[in-house]
Amino acid sequence: MPKLDAIDRKIIRSLQEDGKISIGELAEKVGLSPSPCARRVRLMEQAGIIKGYAAIIDQKKVGLPISAFASIKLERQREEDLDRFEDAVSRWPEVLDCYLMTGQRDYLMRVVAADLEAYERFIKDKLTRLDNIASIETSFALGQVKRAELLPIAR
Structure with missing residues (x-):
């Protein structure tokens, strides 16, 4: 680089x-x-430093007011299990961010949805159908305090 x-x-x-x-x-x-x-x-x-260009869209104004943060614990953390989970999640448009984590949970992901029923369908139709899911814990955002896309690049 x-x-x-x-x-x-x-x-x-x-x-x-x-x-x-x-x-x-x-x-x-x-x-x-x-x-x-x-x-x-x-x-x-x-060099991949600039990965692309995108418009920043107001999720509420396009009918996706729900932001849910799902903490996922897997039954096993073998490499092939992690790869299988990550491959599935990467195909789901509802998942905007997904991080492999340290601590009690294996993954933390931010999911957007039109309403609670849409989030429930996401959980039932996609997430719980994956093998190796031990538990899912969801927290819902009440409001957004800050969101930034600007990295704090040193001068």
């Missing part, structure tokens, strides 16, 4: 703030001409 210099970090911060910024505007903001700026962006894309 290439070492990021101060200009690369400025580019990343600017793109995190506005992924639709033009190369010309970005170059001006970071103190480069457009061609070298575009080259740096392309190199960071190729």
